[in-house]
Amino acid sequence: MKPLNIVGSRVIRVDGKAKVKGEAIYPQDIYLDGMLYGKTIRSTKVHAMIEVDTKKAETVEGVVKILTYKDVTGENHHGVVFKDHEVFCSKKVRRIGDPIAFVIANSERVAKKAAEMIEIKYKELPAVFNPIDAMKEDSIKIHGDSNIIYHYKCRKGNVNEGFEKSHVIVEREYKTSMVEHAFLQPEAGVSYIDEEGKICVCASTQYPHFDQIEVAEALGLKLENVKIMNPAVGGAFGGREDITLQIHLALATMVTKKPVKVVYTREESFHAHSKRHPIIMKYKTGADKNGKLLSMEVNLIGDTGSYASWAINVMRKAGIHATGPYEIPNVKIDSYAVYTNNPFCGAMRGFGATQTPIGSEQQMDIIANELGIDPIQIRLINGFKVGSETSNGQVLSESVPLKRCIEEVKNRMFKE
Amino acid sequence: MNHISLTINKKMYSIDVEEDVRLIDLLRDQLFLTGTKEGCGEGECGACTVIMDGRVVNSCLVMAFQAEGSNITTIEGMSDKDELHPIQKAFLDKGAVQCGFCTPGMVLSAKSLLDKNENPTREEIREGISGNLCRCTGYNKIVDAIELASKEIREEKKE
Numbered sequence: 001m002k003p004l005n006i007v008g009s010r011v012i013r014v015d016g017k018a019k020v021k022g023e024a025i026y027p028q029d030i031y032l033d034g035m036l037y038g039k040t041i042r043s044t045k046v047h048a049m050i051e052v053d054t055k056k057a058e059t060v061e062g063v064v065k066i067l068t069y070k071d072v073t074g075e076n077h078h079g080v081v082f083k084d085h086e087v088f089c090s091k092k093v094r095r096i097g098d099p100i101a102f103v104i105a106n107s108e109r110v111a112k113k114a115a116e117m118i119e120i121k122y123k124e125l126p127a128v129f130n131p132i133d134a135m136k137e138d139s140i141k142i143h144g145d146s147n148i149i150y151h152y153k154c155r156k157g158n159v160n161e162g163f164e165k166s167h168v169i170v171e172r173e174y175k176t177s178m179v180e181h182a183f184l185q186p187e188a189g190v191s192y193i194d195e196e197g198k199i200c201v202c203a204s205t206q207y208p209h210f211d212q213i214e215v216a217e218a219l220g221l222k223l224e225n226v227k228i229m230n231p232a233v234g235g236a237f238g239g240r241e242d243i244t245l246q247i248h249l250a251l252a253t254m255v256t257k258k259p260v261k262v263v264y265t266r267e268e269s270f271h272a273h274s275k276r277h278p279i280i281m282k283y284k285t286g287a288d289k290n291g292k293l294l295s296m297e298v299n300l301i302g303d304t305g306s307y308a309s310w311a312i313n314v315m316r317k318a319g320i321h322a323t324g325p326y327e328i329p330n331v332k333i334d335s336y337a338v339y340t341n342n343p344f345c346g347a348m349r350g351f352g353a354t355q356t357p358i359g360s361e362q363q364m365d366i367i368a369n370e371l372g373i374d375p376i377q378i379r380l381i382n383g384f385k386v387g388s389e390t391s392n393g394q395v396l397s398e399s400v401p402l403k404r405c406i407e408e409v410k411n412r413m414f415k416e
Numbered sequence: 417m418n419h420i421s422l423t424i425n426k427k428m429y430s431i432d433v434e435e436d437v438r439l440i441d442l443l444r445d446q447l448f449l450t451g452t453k454e455g456c457g458e459g460e461c462g463a464c465t466v467i468m469d470g471r472v473v474n475s476c477l478v479m480a481f482q483a484e485g486s487n488i489t490t491i492e493g494m495s496d497k498d499e500l501h502p503i504q505k506a507f508l509d510k511g512a513v514q515c516g517f518c519t520p521g522m523v524l525s526a527k528s529l530l531d532k533n534e535n536p537t538r539e540e541i542r543e544g545i546s547g548n549l550c551r552c553t554g555y556n557k558i559v560d561a562i563e564l565a566s567k568e569i570r571e572e573k574k575e
């Protein structure tokens with residue numbers, strides 16, 4: 001094999017120089033001639049039927065057009081797995097921050113002023129915020145006829161037998177909270193029509209190829225007539241996996257035939273993108289006298305809020321990782337994703353695998369404590385090694401340096 | 417409308433600004449100095465940091481008319497076209513740049529710190545960048561970079 005040029009050597013990142021000099025171009029740094037500005041109007045209610053009146057706002061001088069669901073030329077929907085988001089809410093809002101309309105004006109100032117003049121009549125509906133309540137048959141429904149959108153089941157061995165043999169059984173409940181990515185660059189974008197007549201959108205995104213499909217579908221255009229460009233991305237952490245402003249901009253340019261720019265404030269950014277799923281975790285773990293894990297039963301309820309985004313993938317991953325990196329012969333895991341009227345949840349750093357250690361690792365500490373074993377020791381006893389089988393039956397055939405890592409940390413932490 | 421005169425990156429400007437325009441808007445929207453970034457618009461993140469009369473300020477909290485007569489350095493004034501200031505070079509060498517959105521503000525805060533204290537402790541460096549948020553790096557590499565830059569600058573002076 002030829003020696004590698006990049007791997008193993010120190011290289012300066014390709015975009016590094018532009019970034020330290022302030023020359024890297026993020027979407028908000030793009031200014032085009034004759035550019036119009038957009039402002040999104042969002043729901044202020046958690047769950048309501050809506051009626052939108054844009055007449056007054058349209059009379060503001062400098063307003064070019066106000067887009068609502070009526071202006072969507074293709075499918076009024078998007079979503080990475082389920083198409084459960086509307087580009088603009090047609091009848092109903094399901095969360096605070098749902099997009100309802102988009103003002104296009106010749107300045108940001110005018111767009112903001114007109115946005116305030118759009119009249120929205122809300123007829124409020126009962127709402128549900130607790131995923132456990134939302135799972136009940138008689139709960140109000142967010143979409144369709146069940147709020148449970150996913151149930152991952154993992155069964156290995158026989159948990160009851162495992163618990164019968166256990167010397168110690170620990171049962172606890174853990175909850176994690178919703179987390180915001182707060183990437184430093186708020187969403188922004190610019191759209192225009194290029195020389196070939198294609199609709200172009202520049203936006204910081206994690207999925208230009210997905211965005212292209214979603215924009216084309218919402219506008220009713222062929223895929224090749226939509227271009228998505230990804231200038232510098234100011235952090236993402238999963239928060240730029242769903243559509244935010246891409247379709248609004250593309251539609252605005254298609255309707256006005258002009259370049260359009262939109263820059264979200266920090267507050268709007270909070271409303272616009274997903275969050276990390278909060279998970280309610282019930283853990284029951286059994287071990288023998290020596291601290292060897294024998295059985296584990298886990299129930300995970302992930303609140304995906306008002307839209308599914310990556311809920312299925314996130315809660316599957318949470319389920320798969322629920323045991324932590326430990327060998328357990330008997331496992332029963334149920335992991336659910338549930339709709340509520342909360343902000344919607346999707347990808348965020350770890351994709352479900354970040355939440356479960358809050359439960360699985362505390363279980364380990366409690367078991368160690370009850371058995372009078374050192375908490376590091378119990379991890380060394382049970383930790384994955386080459387040849388281990390995970391809860392979902394994967395045999396780890398190579399590179400599992402967990403024990404080496406734990407020992408290294410231990411040596412450095414407790415070095416005299 | 418106000419008419420103001422100020423110096424930005426050693427260049428004199430004489431320019432009309434509306435009453436409600438902030439310094440960051442003047443820099444970005446009127447002068448297209450887009451290296452200055454807006455992360456929050458309320459003085460929390462430091463992405464909009466510029467050096468004004470020798471002090472770091474959040475340009476989102478300064479009104480443009482308040483900059484009358486001032487001397488401002490933005491990231492564009494840190495180094496000439498293809499050159500890098502030792503701080504910028506150290507940021508690259510130490511891997512202190514990820515998404516880069518905090519970087520211009522960080523570099524300017526570092527400059528302002530090293531202008532006043534050419535051999536800061538790590539503690540003093542942390543204090544010096546305490547007004548700048550970074551969501552990507554975890555700060556350690558930024559501190560390493562500023563430490564390295566301070567060493568380089570001191571050595572340069574000796575020569």
Ligand code: FES
Pocket residue numbers: 453454455456457458459460461462463464465474475476477
């Ligand atoms: S944009 Fe000025 S401090 Fe954040």
Ligand code: FES
Pocket residue numbers: 184234235512513514515516517518519549550551552553
């Ligand atoms: S490098 Fe992304 S915020 Fe600092």
